Amino acid sequence: MPHLSYGDVKAAADRIAGHLRPVPVAEAGPHRWLALELLQHTGSFKARGARNFVQAQQEAGALPEAGVTIASGGNAGLACAWAARESGVRATVFLPANAPAVKVARLRGYGAEVRLTGSEYAEALAACEEFAAASGALASHAYDHPLIAAGAGTLVDEIRRQLPELDTVVVSVGGGGLFAGVATAAREHGIRTVAVEPANCRALDAALTAGEPVDVPVDSVAADSLGARRATPLALAAARQGDVRTVLVPDEAIVRARRMLWDDRRLAVEHAAATALAALTTRAYEPEPGERVCVVLCGANTDPSDLVR
Known part of the structure; x- marks a missing residue:
């Protein structure tokens, strides 16, 4: 099974130093804090991994003239396009032809070449794979x-x-890229990691139960970001090491947590970000008295119109 080490995380930190926005931390009550990663470049934590991926390949001389390519109209696509622009390389992003115009415009704003193919993500992914094989472009992945x-x-x-x-x-947790990295670094410092999934998008929970990554149904208000059909082997390995707890939260609690962040703090977050907070608001995870807890608010690429009353 693949393994991620703290040395890998440290190497990433050295590689991307000065290129990312350090995460601000805000107090949220006694022994409670919020890590505002929604303020990151491109509006999500994905910028960290994308920058590390592109820069590491570039330093190793493994980045082809055709640049990088990815099939994603979400946070991963935005992050890949941004990281490529920042590193001075080409990015080609594949989307279904019915992708929202605002996403296409934002990707092009980062300098990416956008190719619209088919009507579903699977078709865009197939076209991306064909392009990578034909052009030599380096295929990136969301997580x-x-x-x-x-x-x-x-x-x-x-x-x-x-x-x-x-x-x-x-x-x-969706596919588990954020979780795997966070849990690996947290374990080094004796910090517990609580992994939170929507009740109907439970790829990591299912992998732990089965003992291996397995396909799961995807049906959640947070599925646009957390709707991976299976967790990565890296995530499963990380969940088996150190002090890790996994919890599930219902969609209603995710919606309430997202609304609360807007009403109380004027933070417009994705449902994926609110999923983490819902672990505390529902007491799916109940900290011990005096336990110092920080919730990562991972992204803000959302339509805020349903937050304004």
Whole structure:
């Protein structure tokens, strides 16, 4: 089974130093904090892994003239396009032909070549794979790569510098790139990781039960970001090491947590980010008295119109 080490996370931190926005931490009550990773470049933590991936390949001389390519109209596509622009390389992003115009415009704003193919993600992915094979472009992935996961894990040491006595970090989980990186770095410092999934998008929970990554149904308000059909082997390995707890939360709690962040703090977050907070608001994870807990709010690429009353 693949393994991610703290050395990988440290190498990522050194590689991307000065290129990412350090994560701000805000107090959210006694012994509670919020890590505001939604303020990151491109609006999500994905910028960390994408920058690490592109820069590492470039330093190794493994980045072809055709640049990088990815099939994603979401956070991963935005992050890949941004990282490629920042590194001075080409990015070709594949999307279904019915992708929202605002996503296409934003990708092009980062300098990416956008190719619209088919009507479903699977068709865009197939076209991306064909393009990579024909052009030699390096195919990137939203979460299933050690460099992507290691980059995501760099936020832990940034949080620790502000909260040196932190006990627990809470993160939402989709395919598991963020979780694998965070859990690996947290384990190094004796910090517990709480992995939170929607009840009907439970890829990591199912992998732990089965003893291997397995396909799961995807049906959640947070499925746009957390709707991976299976967890990565890296995530499963990370979940088996150190102090890791996994919890499930219902969609209603995710929606309430997202609304609460807007009403109380004027933070417009994705449902994926609210999923992590829902672990505390529902008491799916109930900290011990005095336990110092930080919740990672991982992204803000959302339509805020349903938050304004």
